[in-house]
Structure formats: structure tokens, C-alpha cells
Amino acid sequence: MLKKILTISLISVFFLTTGFGCKGLSQAQVSSIKPVKLTYWTVYNDVDMLRSLASEYSTRYPHVAIEIRQVNYDEFDNLFTNALADDVGPDVVSQHVRWLRKNEIRLLPAPVATKMGRLVIVNNFSKDQQLITDTNSLPSATYIKNSYVKTVYDDVVVGDKIYGLPLAMDTLSIFYNQDLLDRAGIAEAPKDWNSFVEDVKKMTKFSSAGDIVQSGTALGTANNINAATDILAMFMTQSGIKITMGNTVTFASSLGNAQDRNVPILNALDFYTDFAQPTKEAYSWNEKKPEALDEFIRGKVGFYFGYSYDY
Template sequence: MFCKHHKFKLITMMLIAIFFLTSGFGCKQGNMDAVNDLKKPIILKYWRVFDSSDSFDDIISSYNQSHPNVNIEYRKLRYDEYEKELLEAWAEDRGPDIFAIHNTWIGKYARKILAMPETVKLPYVVSRNKKTKDIEKADYQQVKMLSPMDIRNNFAETIYQDVVRDSQIFGLPLSLDSLALFYNRTMLDNAQIIKVPSTWVEIKEAAKKLTLQNDTGEIVQAGIALGTNNNINRYSDILNLLMMQNGTLMTDETGSRATFNQPSPYAVDKSYRPGQEALRFYTDFAMPSKEVYSWNETMPEASEAFVAARLAMMLGYSYQLPLIRTRGIKLNIGIAEAPHINADGTDALGSKINFASYWIETVAKKTAHPDYAWNFLMFAADKEHVIKYLQKTKKPTALRSLIETQLEDADIKPFADQVLTAQSWYRGNDGQATENIFGEMIDAILKGKNTAEEAMRYAVERINQTF
């Protein structure tokens, strides 16, 4: 009897000991391998444009609470040197682990990008000493990354269209910008324009009232900056917006070739070409012979003219607002949603279309730390953390869940209102080349070199060479 009882106690003690040893209760620091891994420094080089490093201080600090071994080396580069620096750095194996690209650059950089993995396994801090802040316990965590369906459910639809390729995720956005209408309240009041124009017909009527010329025909006050390519910062985006709102199919269903010169399959008149009509509408504003003439190639750059109170209305992005407010401190500025075709806010095909422009954060294929890089980006793009970035930079969200919050900010509201209806289109492997071709198309019309039909046909042929 004694032997049986003794044997039972021995077995029980052995089982308890095994439990403590295998469960981690026997070690104050939990998984020692995880603790040791958290002592190994990881450097992630992060390259971007426009935003200063303090825009990310809060996000990086929060990430370091769980991953204290990760050092994010943030570098802001000038836009005009950015791509050259990227390519040279990668060629010399000193490039960034994480970098940002414009949404139109995905095709161009696809081979440089490491797609998001399905899961990552990383060490993380479980607990710290309250006094010394030293790691008390650490472990490994298998983190499930975002799926294509998560992208579709959590972000604006256009982001899914841009970043998901062959069922893989090629990047995550921190914000999403769209074209909106900037206007000078004082000028509109002086012209007795009671309601801010919300349709393109109203824009035409307002432009006629707002445009003032001297005795020699020189424009001394422009109604709206439309029609040219040399002095409107995002002329191609504005023309794209007009074309898409008018029902233009920018590419075929597969996105493999440009089709914006083709007739509309939805129009009653099967010969109607909505792209051509949008091009005519745009360039009319820069033609002295047209009733809506309100801008020309000799005018200053649009934002400069707006700040100098020589321009009543312009289409622009949220990132332009801080500079306009700083330089045009005495101006009474208003911002409204971009105009649409119909009075109810819809466009030619019955839906509401706005134009998106945004940057995508992604991971370089050459990175030595892919799991850390992608884990940090998913952390940064999460609602809880990205809101800190958005508040510092005053940018509109890309997340559906933050739209309502941003509607409370008068400056951001017009852009936040447009997030869900903002669209883009695939512009081949060289988005800049496509933009330049659009500029040449506009120039050909203004100089009378081609008809709208000819200019569009030539543009499509050239753009398709980049697909």
C-alpha cells in the first residue's frame, strides 16, 4: 500500500515538473530563444518622399514596445531624385528594405517587390519590468497577415484594384487622396455666385462670370485652371477624371491595353466617343475662341495663381492645402468635392466617380528581413496606428473605418467624402510616360496639330507600347 502511494506521488511530481518545464512557468523570461532574438539588432531602411520622419515617430515608438530590437532608419528623399536613388542603391545592394511608390508605379516596380506573405513568425515582448522596463518575458508569435479579401473589406475599392495582383498583395496605403475643388470665397461672392459649383455645367457658368480680361484680351483674373498641360500641376489627373466621369473605358477588361479612344458600348449613339468629348471639354477652357475661355499657357502655375488671387477655382489634392494656406494667408479659401456631371452627384453611367492618387508602402525583394518589414507595414497601416500618422500629416484616410472620424475636420471632409468613390486605372509599366503622352495630346489640340480623334488615337497607340 505504501509503495503504491509513494509511486503515485512520484509520478504526480514528475508530471508537474514536466508541465512547468514545457509550459514556460519554470522560466521567468518565457522562451529564451525569443529573448535572445530580441537582443539581435534588426535595421530596416525605410525610404519615402514628402513626409518628414516625425510623421512616423509615434508609430515606430509603438512598434518598438513589442519589437525593441528593430531600428527603423527613415529617409526622406526629394521627389525628383527618388527613383534614380532607388535603382542605384539596389544595384549596389544598399537599397531600402521598405519603400513607397505611387499607385501608378506598381507595374514598373513589380519585379522589385516582395509580395506580402500569408504569415510571419517573430519574437515579441510579452511583459516588462515596471521599474527597469527590462524584458521579463518574451515569446514567438505566428502573425496572420492580410488577405486580398481583407484589403477589399478594409480599404477603399480602388486600393484592392491596384495592390492585389495574381492574388498577392504588393503593398499597403497609409492614406488616399483625391481631386477636389479649391475656390476663393471672396471672388465667388463678388461675382454673385451664391452656390459653390457642383456640376460641370455650373463650373462652365461660374468660369464665365469669374474670368476677367483687360482691353488687350489678357486674362487678369482666371475663372478656373483647366485646358493646358504646362501650368496645371496634375493636368493628366484632371483630364482622366473628366474622361472616367463621362463613361470612358480607359482600358479593356483585362487591363492589358488602353481603349480610351473607343466608342462607348453603353451610349445610345454607338459612335459616341466619351474620351474625345472629355478632351474637347477640357481644352475648350484654354481656347480664346470658346465661350468658357478662362486659362492659357502664359498664366502662372495654377497653385501660384490661386495664392496670388489671380485664380478663382482650381482642382487639387489635400497635400496642396498646407502650402496654399501658408502662402495665401489672407485668402478666404473654400474646399468642395470635385464637380460631377449630374445634379445628384452622379456621372454618365449612373455612379459617382472621383479620381484617386496615393502612395503605396511596400517591401523590397532584396530585403534581408522580409518578415519584420511586412509586419511593420501591417502594423503601421492598422487603424489604431495609422490614425496618428493621418493626424500629423492632415491626410485623408484609405481605411473605410476612419472615414466618419475625418468628416469632423472641415479641411479633410471633402476628401474623406470621396474615398469610397475614388478610382484610378492601370497606366502600363511607365505611368510617367503615360502622363507625358496625355500632355502631348492636350498640346496637339491647343496648337491645332490634330483633331481630338487623331490625338487620342496616337496617344492610345503609344501608351499601349508600355503595357
């Protein structure tokens, strides 16, 4: 089974290196313009942009066809695994960086450079063609370390090999349903966590049987919240906890000396899980609920934690 490359840049710096007459091409030269079809999967709403870039690339290299396919975020992992098992997986994927290490064994690192052949007309009268070979240089690990924020290097460089290139940086945000806030008499979005909890309580509604029919927020679980890990890390960070120091995971270091639950990491965990505890005032969510984003779209969640690609 062939391993696949995580991502490539469709916009590269091209350097003219050599030229050959079209007649009497060597086998290697003929192979460089052999028709190729690449499949590109993306979980983001960037299909139009990618198709535009793919079209530009194919204009320069007519022997390369690039098919762009948008894959549902929630279905990507299963579809990707099955496609690779059947040897019909994509050649290029745009995926969330948190999936990179999980899929690392399925991927090939980026090469230092690639060479692409293309035929160009050198005589408009005779239509004689010449084979040009372009060398496309890809970013090095050193370049990534010096040109991007630190997390990019830490995430995509493994053993000095590059397994991906960043398409964008995103920030965890709180989206809110203005209609639900208005109905609950909430004049403006909360500016601190105490106000947030109070507003969640106002928007959460229960049936006569005690089931949640409207959630003030979707927090407290992991199975039905896409960004659960990031949200919990955010609460830990805001509590003053250092998740890592260098290459060492340190967020649980204070637990060894804890005599009670009044330590930052446990306070952060308690704050997060209280929203899924029926005995807590903040209770507004549980593991039986559908996916958080789906419920937010249906107008059943007041505050939703997510990223811009959810919009």
C-alpha cells in the same frame, strides 16, 4: 541593388508563438533582435501620426528604429529614383497609387507573414530575459479582394502578390477661392458645368499683352496639373463613357465609327482642353503657367481640382 517594399502596416496582429531562454541563443535568434534602422518616406501630411505609430512599434521592438521623412509630392519621383540608384532608398514609402505600376520593378511584394523577436523580462528579481518571437500576419490577396472596394485589389495585387496596402481612399474635389468668387460677383459656387464655365470666364483676367494674370480654373493641360489624368477620367465618366470593361480598356472604342466630333469621348476631351485654348471662351490656363496647386495657393486660381492631401 535591393528592391524596396511599398508599404507595411505598423499596427499588426501579434501572435505569441515560441519562447526561448536568453542565454545560449542560437545565431538565428540573436539575428532576430539585431539593431535595425528603417527609413519611411511619405508624401502626405501624416508625419505626426506615423511617428506616433513608429514610436509604439519601437517600444515593443527596441532594436528597431524607424525614421519618418516627409517628401514633397512633386519631388518624390526624382528623389526616389536617385535614392534607389545610390542604394540609399527608403525601406517603406507612402505614395499615390497611380505611381505603383511605374515603381513596381523597384518593389518587393509583401510576405505572407513576418517574424520579429523581442526580449521580455520573466523574473523581476533576477532580471532574467526571454526571447519571444511574434508572428505578424499580413493581409492576403483574397482578404483584400473581399474587404476593400474593387479598385484596391485591382491597383495593389499583381500576379496574386501584394505590392501595397491602402492608407485611405480619397475623392477628387473642386476647391474654390471665396475671395475671387466675391470679387467677380459670384454669389455661390456653381452646381453644373454650364454655370462653372460662366464663372470661370468671370474670374479669368488678362494683361494688356494677352497673358493670363488670374485663372478662373486650372484645366486643359497635363504638364502643370497633378490630377490631370483623374480629372479627364472624371469628365469621361460623367459623359457616360466606360473607361474599362473587365481587363479591357474601352474608353476609345467609339472612335472607330465616328463620322464627326460629336461622340462622347471627343466631347469630354474638347471640354477639358477648351480651358487651355486661346480661341475658346473658356480659356483660362496654359502650359506656361506654374503648377496649378501653387497658383491656387497664391490666390491666382478660382477653382482648383485636387484631393484632400492638397489641403
